[in-house]
Amino acid sequence: MSSPEQWTHPEPDAAPAATAAKPTAEQVIAGLRATDEGGADLVQLLTPEGERVTHPDFDIDITPEELRGLYRDMVLIRRVDREANALQRKGQLGIWVPLLGQEAAQIGAGRAMRETDMAFPSYREHGIAWTRGINPTELLGIFRGTDQGTWDPVEKRFHPYTIVIGNQVLNAAGYAMGQKFDGKVGDDEGEATMCFFGDGATSQGDVHEGFVWAAVYDAPLVFFCQNNQWAISEPTERQSRLPLYQRARGYGFPGIRVDGNDVLATLAVTKWALDECRHGNGPILIEAFTYRMDAHTTSDDPTRYRLSDELEMWKLKDPIERVKVYLVRQQWADSEFFESVEADADELGEELREFCTNMPDPPAERIFSNVYAEGNPNLEAQRDEFLDYVSGFAGGEH
Amino acid sequence: MPQYKQFPLPDTAEGLTEAEILTWHVKPGDTVTVNQIIVEIETAKAAVELPCPWAGVVTELLAEPGQTVEVGVPIITIDTDPGGAAAPAAPAPAAAEANGTSSGKIGEEMPGGRIATLVGYGPKSGAAKRRARKDTGAAPAAAVVAPPAPAPAPAPAPVVVAAPVQAPGGYVPLAKPPVRKLAKDLGVDLHALTGSGPGGVITREDVETAVSAPAAAPAAATSYVDNGTRERRVPIKGVRKATAQAMVDSAFTAPHVTEFLTVDVTPMMELRARLKNAPEFRGVKLTPLAFCAKAVVLAARRTPDVNATWDAAANEIVYKDYVHLGIAAATPRGLVVPKVRDADRMSLKELAIALDELATVAREGKTSPADMMNGTITITNVGVFGVDTGTPILNPGESAILALGAIRDMPWVVDGEIKVRKICQLALSFDHRVVDGQQGSQFLADVGALLAEPGIAMTY
Numbered sequence: 132m133s134s135p136e137q138w139t140h141p142e143p144d145a146a147p148a149a150t151a152a153k154p155t156a157e158q159v160i161a162g163l164r165a166t167d168e169g170g171a172d173l174v175q176l177l178t179p180e181g182e183r184v185t186h187p188d189f190d191i192d193i194t195p196e197e198l199r200g201l202y203r204d205m206v207l208i209r210r211v212d213r214e215a216n217a218l219q220r221k222g223q224l225g226i227w228v229p230l231l232g233q234e235a236a237q238i239g240a241g242r243a244m245r246e247t248d249m250a251f252p253s254y255r256e257h258g259i260a261w262t263r264g265i266n267p268t269e270l271l272g273i274f275r276g277t278d279q280g281t282w283d284p285v286e287k288r289f290h291p292y293t294i295v296i297g298n299q300v301l302n303a304a305g306y307a308m309g310q311k312f313d314g315k316v317g318d319d320e321g322e323a324t325m326c327f328f329g330d331g332a333t334s335q336g337d338v339h340e341g342f343v344w345a346a347v348y349d350a351p352l353v354f355f356c357q358n359n360q361w362a363i364s365e366p367t368e369r370q371s372r373l374p375l376y377q378r379a380r381g382y383g384f385p386g387i388r389v390d391g392n393d394v395l396a397t398l399a400v401t402k403w404a405l406d407e408c409r410h411g412n413g414p415i416l417i418e419a420f421t422y423r424m425d426a427h428t429t430s431d432d433p434t435r436y437r438l439s440d441e442l443e444m445w446k447l448k449d450p451i452e453r454v455k456v457y458l459v460r461q462q463w464a465d466s467e468f469f470e471s472v473e474a475d476a477d478e479l480g481e482e483l484r485e486f487c488t489n490m491p492d493p494p495a496e497r498i499f500s501n502v503y504a505e506g507n508p509n510l511e512a513q514r515d516e517f518l519d520y521v522s523g524f525a526g527g528e529h
Numbered sequence: 530m531p532q533y534k535q536f537p538l539p540d541t542a543e544g545l546t547e548a549e550i551l552t553w554h555v556k557p558g559d560t561v562t563v564n565q566i567i568v569e570i571e572t573a574k575a576a577v578e579l580p581c582p583w584a585g586v587v588t589e590l591l592a593e594p595g596q597t598v599e600v601g602v603p604i605i606t607i608d609t610d611p612g613g614a615a616a617p618a619a620p621a622p623a624a625a626e627a628n629g630t631s632s633g634k635i636g637e638e639m640p641g642g643r644i645a646t647l648v649g650y651g652p653k654s655g656a657a658k659r660r661a662r663k664d665t666g667a668a669p670a671a672a673v674v675a676p677p678a679p680a681p682a683p684a685p686a687p688v689v690v691a692a693p694v695q696a697p698g699g700y701v702p703l704a705k706p707p708v709r710k711l712a713k714d715l716g717v718d719l720h721a722l723t724g725s726g727p728g729g730v731i732t733r734e735d736v737e738t739a740v741s742a743p744a745a746a747p748a749a750a751t752s753y754v755d756n757g758t759r760e761r762r763v764p765i766k767g768v769r770k771a772t773a774q775a776m777v778d779s780a781f782t783a784p785h786v787t788e789f790l791t792v793d794v795t796p797m798m799e800l801r802a803r804l805k806n807a808p809e810f811r812g813v814k815l816t817p818l819a820f821c822a823k824a825v826v827l828a829a830r831r832t833p834d835v836n837a838t839w840d841a842a843a844n845e846i847v848y849k850d851y852v853h854l855g856i857a858a859a860t861p862r863g864l865v866v867p868k869v870r871d872a873d874r875m876s877l878k879e880l881a882i883a884l885d886e887l888a889t890v891a892r893e894g895k896t897s898p899a900d901m902m903n904g905t906i907t908i909t910n911v912g913v914f915g916v917d918t919g920t921p922i923l924n925p926g927e928s929a930i931l932a933l934g935a936i937r938d939m940p941w942v943v944d945g946e947i948k949v950r951k952i953c954q955l956a957l958s959f960d961h962r963v964v965d966g967q968q969g970s971q972f973l974a975d976v977g978a979l980l981a982e983p984g985i986a987m988t989y
Contacts, residue, residue, distance in 0.1 A: 217564045217580040222539025430542035432575030438899050484563070 169420045170374060172388050176395040179448040181456030191399040195463035201242065201394050202454045202464070203472050205234040208258045209451065210476035211267040214483045215257075215274070219429045223487050224274040228255045232392070232424030235450030236357050238262060239397025240325065240419070243405055249310075249324045251290045251303035255357075256327050263289040267479070268486040277493050279501075297332035300341030300354070307350035307413070316351045321409030323351040325401075331362025333378070334370050342382045342414075351408035353401065354379075354416040357391060359423035364436040376418035384414050391419030392450040422448070495521045532610040534583055535591070535603035538570070541577045548572040549597045550604070551894070559587045560611075567605065573766050585609035595861075704731040712736045768863030779925045783839070783960040787920040788969055792977040793941050795951045800983050810878060817953075818856070818910050819881035820980060821933045825908060826852045826873040826880075827989050828975035834968040835929035836905045839960060846963055855907035855924055856884060858891040865891050866907060866924055867900045908933060918954040928963040931976065932956040953980070 169175075174189050212230050219227040230237065237258025244250060244262070252259055257270060265282045272278035273292055280291045293299035303326035315322040332338050333356060345352045358375055360367055367375070379386025389400040397419055404415040422445040426433050458464040499514040538548060548570040555567045564580040567587075571577070588606040592598050702719035704712065708731060712719050717739050724731040765773065797820050804810050829836045829852055838847040854872035858865055867890065869875070869883045890896055907924045912935040921930040934954035941950035957973040964972075978985050 214564075220539060220541055220577065220579050221582045222537065223582075225540075226543055426575075430574060434898055435575075438902075439897070440899075 169388065169390060172374075172376070173390055173420060174387060174396050174400055175390040175393050176399060177393045177453050177457060179392070179453050181453045181460060183457060186396070189396065189399045189403060191395055191402075193395060195458075195461070198395075198454065198458060199464055199468060201238055201398070202451070202458060203475070204238040204242070204258070204261065205394065205451045205454070206472050207476055207479055208238065208261050208267075209234055210480050211261070211483060212257060214480040215267075215271065215487075216425070216429065218271075218484065218487050219274070224271065224429075225276050227274050227429045229423075229425035229428070230255050230257050232422050232445065232450070233357055233359060233419075234258055235394035235454075236391035236397055236419040236421045239391075239394040240327075240355050240401045240417075243398050243401035244325060245405070246288065247322050248405060249288050249290070249303075249306055249322070251299040251306070251324065251326045252292055253296070253299060253328050253332065254292045254294050255329070256292070259327060260289060263287045265289060268483060271483070271487050272490065275487065275490060277490055278497075297328055297335030297337040297341075300326050300328055300332070300335075300338045301344075303352055304341040304345045304348075304350055307345060307352035307408075308348045310351055311348060311411075316409060316411050316413075318410065319406075321351065321411070323353060323405045323408035323413065325353045325355055325405070327355050327357065329362065330356065330358040330360065330367045330370065330375060331365065332356075333375055334362070342379075342384075342416075345414040346382045346384055349411065350414050351411070352414040353404045353408055354414060355401070356416065356418045357421055358418050359391075359421050361423055361427070361433070361437065363427045363431060364433075366437075374418070376416060379416035384416065386416040386418065388418045388420055391421030392445075392448045392453075394450060394454060421450075531608045532585075533588060534585075534607050534609050536582055536605050536607065537601050537603045538592075538598045539579070540600045541570070541572055541579075542574045545572050545574070545600060547597050547599045548577075550592045550594050551576060552594055553590055555581075555587050555590075555605075557587050557589055561585060561587055561607065573764070581607070583607055583609045586611040702731055703729055704736075708733050708736060715740050768865065772864050775925050776922050779923045782841075782925075783923050783928075784962060785920075785923065785958050786961045786964075786966065786969060787956055787958045788966075788973050789918060790955045790957075790973050790977045792953050792955060792981050793943075793950045794936060794953045794980045796982050796984075797980045798936070798951045804877075810881075813878055813881050814885045815877075815881050816884065817912070817936055818908065818933060819877060819884055820983070821908060821910075821931070821976070822854055822856075822869070822872060822880050822884065823877050823986075824976045824979035825906065825931060826854065826875075827979060827986060828972050829906060830873065830989065831975055832964075832968045832972040834964045835959060835972045837928055837963050838905070838926055839928065839962050849905050851905070853903055853905045855904035855927070856887055857907060857909035857921075857924075857930075858888060858896075860891045860894060860896075862894045865896050865901060866904065867891055867896045868902075868904045906930070912936060912953070918956045920956060921958045923958055923960055928960040929969070929972070930958050931973075932958075955980075 174186055175184060176186060176189070176191060177183055209231065215224065215227045216229050216231075218224050233255070237256060238261075241250075241259040241262025250256075250259055250263060254273075257267065260270060260282075261267065265287055269281045270292075273280050282289065282291075284290050290299065290302065293302070303324050307324040310316055310322050310324060326341070328338060342354070344350070345354075356375055358367060362370060371378070374388060376386035376388040387400055387404070389396050391397060400417055404417055407413060407415055423433075424442065424445065455469070458468075495518060496514065498517075499510055502510055540546075541548070549572075551569040551571050553568050555561055555565075561567060561581045562584050563582070566578045567581045568579050569576060570579060585607045588608050590605055592602075592604045598604055702722065703724055704719055709719065711717075711733060712722075712731075715736065717736050719731055719736075722731050722735050722739055723729070725735055726732040794817070797817070801815055801817070801820065805815055833848050836849055836852055838849070840847050851871050852873040854869040855866040856869065858867065867887045869880065869887060872880060872883070875883065887896075890900070904924055904927055906927055907921075907930040909919075909921050909930060910933045911919050911921075912933050915935050917937075918934040919932050921932045923930050932955065934956070936951050936953045938949050939952035940947050941952060942948075943950065955973060955977055957969060957976075959969045959972075
């Protein structure tokens with residue numbers, strides 16, 4: 132194994148001096164503000180204007196067909212997001228957590244994974260779910276309050292959504308340690324785990340503990356932090372003195388900041404990180420520098436804490452538009468392709484609406500049915516009492 | 530056959546009970562598409578746009594802008610099959626009667642107070658929030674005469690989609706469950722009690738005291754019995770809450786000094802009358818406030834202290850070479866203080882136009898948070914309420930605020946004689962950490978002099 136300094140890649144700028152020599156305000160906020168360009172270390176392969184650029188350490192060969200696929204993924208998941216948001220506004224969902232603006236970060240990361248890799252999401256990872264082959268309709272029950280997600284986490288290699296902030300980082304660290312103990316790490320056929328969380332979660336103890344455990348056990352774990360600049364109403368600059376990717380250095384593993392609105396860069400960096408992990412060089416932290424274009428959830432009103440000029444600036448960095456421009460400029464896609472993607476999106480939207488409005492309400496008994504794997508007499512008595520109570524009401528099921 | 534569907538007001542955040550209709554984006558007769566934005570509502574948490582659940586034609590809007598609607602109450606009726614034959618006259622009477630209600634004629638009041646309309650019933654849905662129990666061993670009489678009334682089945686069957694949460698609105702007394710049970714057992718109405726616990730929580734002692742009290746003074750009790758209905762409790766939220774916080778912050782951090790000056794503004798009013806007829810000012814709403822704004826920015830040039838900020842964190846006073854002039858405005862949503870940016874670079878005409886626009890935007894409730902930030906000095910025009918003067922509280926972060934009082938015809942001594950003149954009072958509050966009495970007085974005197982003799986501006 133090489134020394135931790137060599138893993139740190141690319142070499143971060145001199146970290147701010149120790150507390151004795153306090154950094155200036157300018158140093159502190161360098162690379163922290165949402166209106167930054169992302170700093171010198173930002174890995175980018177496709178500019179917001181749709182220009183293909185190269186990077187000395189990360190590059191990617193992409194075929195026209197692959198790029199069309201990524202474009203399609205992003206358009207469809209954006210439609211899913213907007214449709215679900217509208218369903219909440221129609222009273223069909225209790226809450227929705229929008230991903231608008233983070234399509235490239237999620238599709239890029241999700242498409243970098245192999246089928247054998249495992250993923251631990253938080254609650255905004257609709258794009259990752261999509262890349263794991265989960266029908267978006269399966270997400271709706273969580274937000275309608277009728278189930279906790281209906282996919283099989285083992286089969287899909289996609290853990291259930293975690294609502295508690297940062298908790299899944301511990302789960303993922305443990306899982307990745309297990310992969311290592313089981314000898315599934317070490318060559319190109321190795322397995323790796325990805326863990327998804329946001330900038331807000333980096334202030335949680337669970338995330339810190341996960342970093343420590345994964346580091347000391349060399350776990351094959353890619354920490355994928357989507358820095359969307361706002362932990363609900365708290366900006367990143369109030370949570371960290373230095374850019375989040377530089378934190379990895381303190382734990383002794385590499386930290387890389389990638390343009391999270393650039394699907395190519397995200398794909399390239401994540402693929403590299405997963406390969407490092409499956410060969411036994413994990414863990415690795417990726418900070419995807421992106422922006423939450425909508426509210427934190429449908430219960431939130433971002434106009435109360437952030438200014439619209441920030442939003443306007445990020446509109447120019449849209450993850451989908453830049454790919455569209457590039458596809459057209461390269462003549463890799465024609466209007467027929469774009470129309471067919473739109474049609475697919477319309478169909479998907481319709482499917483979501485149909486599915487959501489026709490979801491049956493779960494029976495009252497459901498509250499009790501998934502608490503213990505093998506029954507529990509006390510709980511069963513409570514269940515019977517409750518069902519008896521409920522059946523005492525006139526007017527049908529509920 | 531037209532197919533009418535009604536869209537009930539959804540809970541757009543977690544656990545809301547009501548929302549106010551701000552603006553309708555559609556009107557009856559409009560064709561709408563799925564997900565088209567039809568209405569903007571304001572909840573306790575946010576202003577939210579609602580998309581349309583169905584494609585079709587708007588038949589009726591069931592709530593007015595400004596109206597507060599409970600979650601679950603229909604707000605719009607949409608005909609989702611407008612191409613179908615117009616046969617709304619053939620309802621489904623069988624279904625309606627089977628449900629124990631008759632379908633009723635248009636305009637007639639139905640049992641339960643609902644009034645039948647062309648497309649069903651008026652917006653008020655039944656008050657019953659709680660389902661009846663089946664098992665009524667010794668049934669109270671009410672249960673017999675009023676069987677559980679199912680949802681009304683109005684003429685051409687409006688389909689009401691799942692009403693989400695039916696939380697009862699209004700004030701719920703705060704008390705812990707054991708105390709609630711005690712109150713119930715003792716027959717005490719918690720609504721009639723004032724909590725003595727932390728945060729107004731009703732305690733066990735409160736309930737016990739309430740039980741023993743009536744015996745002591747039954748006569749007195751009757752005269753207070755309807756206190757609950759003669760008081761209103763409005764949750765502190767939104768603009769009210771923000772205003773309260775800002776005022777408390779300001780009042781307890783900045784040491785306020787207020788000075789007063791009474792001014793004869795007759796020359797200013799005469800100039801205003803002349804300018805109003807000038808072609809250059811045609812169509813411009815030239816108010817005394819515009820003159821006052823101009824006087825403030827001119828005087829602030831001579832006394833920059835009033836336009837400075839006390840930065841306690843940096844241990845510095847920040848002097849600003851620009852004036853973002855705040856105008857305190859009363860709006861239907863409460864007090865907002867939008868800013869005129871770089872007011873010091875504006876001519877009188879530009880100021881007048883900017884103030885008019887500001888007022889219009891504020892009255893429509895469209896002042897954005899960005900418009901309200903980074904002010905440097907504020908004018909509050911209490912004169913529009915017919916008030917002479919006041920002691921205004923500083924907008925947090927600013928060092929001075931000027932109150933412009935009402936302009937009245939008053940007796941005034943001019944050249945040794947009493948004349949009727951236009952008199953106005955000015956009140957200036959300033960932050961004594963930044964501004965001393967000398968600068969504050971100088972500024973106020975300058976503003977007064979400019980209003981009393983606009984020609985003084987020539988000397989600036």
